[in-house]
Amino acid sequence: MNFQLTKEQEFVRKLVRKFAETEVEPIAADIDKEHRFPTETVEKMARYGMLGVPIPKEYGGTGGDNLSYAITVEELSRVCGSTGVICSAHTSLCAWPLLAYGTEEQKQKYLIPVAKGEKLGAFGLTEPNAGTDAGGQQTRAVDKGDHWELNGAKVFITNGGYADVYIVMAMTDKAKGTRGGISAFIVEKDFEGFSIGKTEDKMGICASSTTELVFQNCIVPKENLLGQVGEGFKIAMSTLDGGRIGIASQALGIAQGAFDVTVEYMKSRKQFGKSLNKYQALQFEMAEMRTRIEAARLLIYNAADMKDKHLKYGPYSAMAKLYAAETAMYVTTKAVQFHGGYGYIKDYPVERMMRDAKITEIYEGTSEVQKMVVAADIFGK
Amino acid sequence: MALKIIVCAKQVPDTNEVKIDPVKNTLIREGVPSILNHDDANALEEALKVKDQYPDTHITVVTMGPPQAKDLLIECMAMGADEGILLSDRALGGSDTWATSNAIAAAARKIGDYDLIFAGRQAIDGDTAQVGPQVAEKLGLPQVTYVKEFAIDGKEITVKRALEDGYELIKIQLPCVLTAIKELNTPRYMSVGGIYDAVKADIKVWGAKELEIDLNTVGLDASPTNVFRSFTPAPKGKGIMLDKDTAEENAQALLEKLQEKYIIA
Numbered sequence: 001m002n003f004q005l006t007k008e009q010e011f012v013r014k015l016v017r018k019f020a021e022t023e024v025e026p027i028a029a030d031i032d033k034e035h036r037f038p039t040e041t042v043e044k045m046a047r048y049g050m051l052g053v054p055i056p057k058e059y060g061g062t063g064g065d066n067l068s069y070a071i072t073v074e075e076l077s078r079v080c081g082s083t084g085v086i087c088s089a090h091t092s093l094c095a096w097p098l099l100a101y102g103t104e105e106q107k108q109k110y111l112i113p114v115a116k117g118e119k120l121g122a123f124g125l126t127e128p129n130a131g132t133d134a135g136g137q138q139t140r141a142v143d144k145g146d147h148w149e150l151n152g153a154k155v156f157i158t159n160g161g162y163a164d165v166y167i168v169m170a171m172t173d174k175a176k177g178t179r180g181g182i183s184a185f186i187v188e189k190d191f192e193g194f195s196i197g198k199t200e201d202k203m204g205i206c207a208s209s210t211t212e213l214v215f216q217n218c219i220v221p222k223e224n225l226l227g228q229v230g231e232g233f234k235i236a237m238s239t240l241d242g243g244r245i246g247i248a249s250q251a252l253g254i255a256q257g258a259f260d261v262t263v264e265y266m267k268s269r270k271q272f273g274k275s276l277n278k279y280q281a282l283q284f285e286m287a288e289m290r291t292r293i294e295a296a297r298l299l300i301y302n303a304a305d306m307k308d309k310h311l312k313y314g315p316y317s318a319m320a321k322l323y324a325a326e327t328a329m330y331v332t333t334k335a336v337q338f339h340g341g342y343g344y345i346k347d348y349p350v351e352r353m354m355r356d357a358k359i360t361e362i363y364e365g366t367s368e369v370q371k372m373v374v375a376a377d378i379f380g381k
Numbered sequence: 382m383a384l385k386i387i388v389c390a391k392q393v394p395d396t397n398e399v400k401i402d403p404v405k406n407t408l409i410r411e412g413v414p415s416i417l418n419h420d421d422a423n424a425l426e427e428a429l430k431v432k433d434q435y436p437d438t439h440i441t442v443v444t445m446g447p448p449q450a451k452d453l454l455i456e457c458m459a460m461g462a463d464e465g466i467l468l469s470d471r472a473l474g475g476s477d478t479w480a481t482s483n484a485i486a487a488a489a490r491k492i493g494d495y496d497l498i499f500a501g502r503q504a505i506d507g508d509t510a511q512v513g514p515q516v517a518e519k520l521g522l523p524q525v526t527y528v529k530e531f532a533i534d535g536k537e538i539t540v541k542r543a544l545e546d547g548y549e550l551i552k553i554q555l556p557c558v559l560t561a562i563k564e565l566n567t568p569r570y571m572s573v574g575g576i577y578d579a580v581k582a583d584i585k586v587w588g589a590k591e592l593e594i595d596l597n598t599v600g601l602d603a604s605p606t607n608v609f610r611s612f613t614p615a616p617k618g619k620g621i622m623l624d625k626d627t628a629e630e631n632a633q634a635l636l637e638k639l640q641e642k643y644i645i646a
Contacts, residue, residue, distance in 0.1 A: 012573055048573060057574065062572070064577055
């Protein structure tokens with residue numbers, strides 16, 4: 001096994017770090033405070049290929065691999081967790097299912113502009129009564145002969161309101177239940193009967209958009225069924241397997257960012273006549289934090305590499321997400337503590353990073369759900 | 382219009398990170414990241430803007446350095462350059478600006494078909510600002526240094542050349558050599574897709590043999606410049622603060638100090 005990054009991956013890190021430090025970091029505190037979606041950053045990310053990293057060139061992407069994609073999300077999140085999740089949700093949850101399950105016509109029409117970043121993507125599975133328990137879907141899709149008619153609502157949809165293309169799950173045959181009863185659809189923002197509902201007011205990742213999606217007799221063309229009728233659950237679960245690499249990378253980036261600013265802070269902050277980095281108790285805590293960050297990184301890169309090699313990576317991306325999310329909470333909480341009172345105010349970035357870290361333990365499968373995935377791999381379903 | 386542009390670039394240590402060994406008086410380069418020299422990035426960006434304007438434009442980046450300078454060419458190609466050529470050979474090692482410009486001029490002659498050579502004003506490690514102008518002299522081409530604005534219309538170029546207290550507006554015909562300063566533009570980033578193409582690209586490596594160059598004109602022995610010593614100038618002492626009660630008194634005290642030192646009569 002070779003743990004060295006390829007030349008391409010090293011250059012991608014160099015590019016995204018420079019981009020993040022120049023274009024994202026200077027506005028990160030403001031867009032968080034103003035709860036402002038950074039449209040200008042999204043346009044720049046598109047220009048430099050950051051919204052289609054693991055998508056082949058013939059479909060508008062860069063021809064990169066999943067590890068380069070993980071590094072992209074990590075480096076963006078190192079300075080801004082909101083910007084990281086915009087990239088992750090777009091790429092993992094919209095571009096990828098279009099690539100994996102789309103017909104050639106669907107790829108031409110939707111994947112190419114999505115992978116180029118000309119159109120932003122989103123994914124709608126969660127409902128008020130169906131989060132992890134995807135089988136409780138109440139959104140219905142009825143075959144009306146020449147089109148599908150969708151009715152229902154989705155909640156907590158990342159990029160909602162800013163996305164142009166939504167991958168939406170809906171029940172097509174309730175009798176068949178989760179497996180076989182759900183289908184996936186490609187919905188454009190301007191489709192008749194589709195609207196954006198409430199925008200959520202969140203604890204963290206405040207510059208990302210999280211909204212309701214509302215379908216009232218929404219007309220979806222027949223050709224916008226993604227995959228086969230009844231394949232929706234499989235599409236959703238395999239999409240989330242990959243999405244977890246993105247969210248794990250977001251968590252890793254947040255942890256690394258908090259760690260890096262804490263290292264600098266400790267060198268400059270003096271108490272009792274010496275700087276904080278001279279205290280062995282604090283040094284040991286930092287060593288523990290760095291060890292966990294590196295462990296999370298290896299889990300994530302391994303899962304991404306397995307995905308690139310078309311191995312069964314689902315349990316590995318679940319382990320990576322579980323561990324990275326908990327590491328992000330652990331590291332950011334310590335980072336705030338080490339900053340003392342300054343850590344609790346918004347003049348220093350660790351306050352934002354701690355708020356941003358929490359969601360990584362919740363969305364795209366809570367930590368408990370990741371354990372269910374891993375346990376199922378151990379004992380069977 | 383299909384222009385052919387050569388961009389001269391140099392891989393330099395990130396000088397924000399460089400320290401001088403107090404004993405040996407040499408730069409400590411270990412552990413210091415290498416970067417694309419800032420002014421050279423501006424030169425490349427302007428060439429890329431020409432390519433944005435005339436998509437058939439072909440940009441070749443030439444650099445001289447050790448084998449790892451290939452990374453610099455990958456970076457330039459990931460930004461959008463079409464081709465990279467590395468001049469690398471033990472025979473070229475230790476070249477000063479005179480010897481370096483001999484090698485780069487030889488590379489330009491070998492490339493042969495070009496309309497414009499764009500270089501950065503100077504490199505942040507040596508700060509000589511000599512290589513660009515020397516290349517122009519050796520190729521017998523007109524040159525404009527310190528370019529802060531650039532416009533191209535067919536074969537005619539209009540540039541603003543920065544001066545300390547203003548600028549010169551110059552019209553110049555192709556082919557020519559221009560050196561860029563940071564005011565010229567803001568360099569773009571690499572793109573992810575560009576990285577994947579650039580790493581796979583075939584980067585030519587030319588040594589003294591390929592350049593068909595006289596070995597007496599390149600390398601350390603051929604270099605007329607000898608570095609006698611490098612050192613960090615001692616910091617100046619603290620200035621004298623005048624803190625009399627009134628401006629008049631301060632002015633009077635200043636006058637006396639200046640007369641004391643025979644700066645004014």
